[in-house]
Amino acid sequence: MALPFEILLGIYLGVLTGIIPAVIAGLLGFVFKYFTGVTIPGLGVVVLALAIAGVNGGLMALADENIQTSENAVAVVTAIIVVLMLSLYAHSQGDKLGANVPRKISLRKFRDRTLNTDVVELVGGRNQVRVTVIGEIGDLEGYPPLTTADRTAIKEGEWTFPADIPIEELETRFADRLRSELDLADVSANITTDAKATVSAAPPAGSTSKRVPKGKRAVSISAVIPGGLARGEHVQILTKNGSIAGELIAAKSGEKKKDKEKEAEATATTDVQTDGGTDSASGATQPLTTGGEGRITVAVPRSAAKTLLQSERGTVIVLSRGTRREFELATILRQAGARLKKVTVVAGGPLDGTTIGENRVRETYRVVIIAAKHERWQVTPSGSQPLSAGDDLYVIGTQDDLRSFTEAAA
Structure with a gap:
């Protein structure tokens, strides 16, 4: 058989047997690159293509006896080269497509x-x-x-x-x-x-429903409303059916000498101080009642709501909010000349690596440690409480004693 004819036959056989390996190589290259970002090695593509082409070639040899003869060796080699070229090209194109296709497609676009x-x-x-x-x-x-x-x-x-x-x-x-x-x-x-x-x-939602605590009911009743009340005040309403305590939600009143339709939640200008007691925000506005005959709305427990609903009128008594115990304690200490201070133990200081008892803090520095943080907070620590660098201590004493203890801790 002439050489040119064998080469043409090889190209023909390579195209027939290389289509399926090329498609598979291209799909695998795209899938691996798109989902994993990994490129399949060329040797793997060659092995896979030859395996698939071998199966195709074997089936063709069974169907055509001319392919089985040894005289077609040039055609077989040419077919193998064509198969490999098609598979490698398809793989490179699939790999390139997998790298360029966006991985995140948002419907928002x-x-x-x-x-x-x-x-x-x-x-x-x-x-x-x-x-x-x-x-x-x-x-x-x-x-x-x-x-x-x-x-x-x-x-x-x-x-x-x-x-x-x-x-x-x-x-x-x-x-x-x-x-x-x-x-x-x-x-x-x-x-x-x-x-x-x-x-x-x-439509806009009512403001009253937003202020009713969970598990309570808002009930309105006619009464003489004291002046200067604000939302959140704790009041007690005396009725013929009993006494009910609740939280003020809203109120509307009018003085006898003025229009009865006047809103009780008049805006009063007050001076407000911060917790520090140094900075002030003057001119802040807060809704306050003007006082007089009107209706008051309070948040009460469910069981007490029926009592107010059965009463036509009540008497409003304003309850004291009281004073927080910690602020009261600080006031008493100040009146006694004592102060509260936070001290941090410094590395290398006299307190580092010792205990409260070893330093005899109360006798030596005449201060009292009321709380110490060593891994966790300990209130009123004992003498065996260890001290190390970075521990936070809350100490009570006079200003001079606190100054001496602070210098020792440093």
Whole structure:
């Protein structure tokens, strides 16, 4: 058989037997590169391609006796070369495709729609869009219907936003603005590319329900309301059916000499001090009752709500909030000339690596350690309490004694 004919036969056989190995090599290269970032070695591709091509060639040899003769050795070698070339090329293309295809495809990208250019306005050197509400304002399931005033405010309001943001972001900003400006409980908005919006909203939620603690009920009763009360005050209401203690939620009263419809929650300007007692925030406003005949709303336990509901009128007694014991203790210590100070044990100091008893802290420094942190906090530590660098100590004593102890700890 002539050499050119054998070469052509080899190319023909290589193409027939190399298609399937090339497809498999390309798919494997893509899968490995896309999911693992690993490239299959060329030797592995060669072995895999020859194995698959050998199976294909064997089947072809069984079907054609001419392929079985030894005179076609050149054709077989040529076919092997063609198979390897096709497989390596397909593998390189699959590997390249696996490296370029993005691994994270977000559905959000499909929603990043932008507005049409004909609705964009240039104002002050910036592009902006005016959102127009169309159709009826819908109600949200689970909420009461909107009032006519709220529907009119949404419909006739002027809503302008930057035009260089996606429509999804524009919908979020529009809903947030409606909630903040109209005090709506919830808003759902859909905006088209022409800046047309359809809105469904829920009316503002009542302020009283937000202040009722869990497990309690808010009940209103007529009474003479003391002046200067604020929300959160603890009061006791005396009725014919019994005495009930509760927390003040709201109150409305009017002085006899003034209009009875006057709001009892008048705003009083007071000076407020911080816990430190040094900085002040003057001019802060706090709702306070003006006093007089009216109705008071208190949060009471469920069992006591029935008692107030059965009473037409009650007497309001304001309960003392009391003083926190720790602040009272600090006041007593100051009056006695003692101070409370936090001291940290320093590495290499006299206290480092010793115990409270070994240093005879009370006798030597005339101070009392009321709490120590060595791995964990210990209140009123004993003499065997170890001390090491970094331990925090709360010490009570006079200013001079505390100064001496601080120098020793350092």
